Amino acid sequence: MLRYYGVDLLDLHRGTLSARRVLVLIRHLPRDSALVRALHGEEADWGxxxxxxxxxxxxxxxxxxxxxxxxxxxxxxxxxxxxxxxxxxxxxxxxxxxxxxxxxxxxxx
Known part of the structure; x- marks a missing residue:
């Protein structure tokens, strides 16, 4: 999250970041992000x-x-x-x- 959006996930714990905002950011991560690669494997490389x-x-x-x-x-x-x-x-x-x-x-x- 920090790499692509400049958002620190600790802000969720601090109360300055909502769970809804985290969900929106996660859903729009680019294909080359670590999470998308972990979830989709090789398919993440193909658009x-x-x-x-x-x-x-x-x-x-x-x-x-x-x-x-x-x-x-x-x-x-x-x-x-x-x-x-x-x-x-x-x-x-x-x-x-x-x-x-x-x-x-x-x-x-």
Whole structure:
């Protein structure tokens, strides 16, 4: 709080700072503050600009892949999207059961 607003939290104890004011200041802390990083981790580094840039890169990669697929002799591998913080794609892929595991779970259907 002192770094961004010049407000000493001891003022809350001294009675010169209200709890409501502290809450408002906390809610508007910038992304690079220690509290926001502790609460959101890697996601704090990504704002709207970073997400839009990642989308542009993904779309350009798909466009290039489509062009080379249509005009080349062999089909290149599909490009992987730019990893985003909090993206659970790797977790979903690792947790996908095999057909044998599914059959065993459903009783050999």
């Amino acid at each position: 709207a600009v970073e997400h839009l840039l990642a989308a542009v890169v993904d779309h350009l990669a798909i466009g290039n892949w489509l062009f080379t697929s249509a005009h080349g002799d062999s089909e290149p591998p599909r490009p992987e999207p730019v990893p985003r913080p909090g993206d659970a794609r790797e977790e979903e892929t690792a947790a996908t059961p095999s057909p044998r595991e599914l059959a065993a779970f459903f009783g050999g259907l």
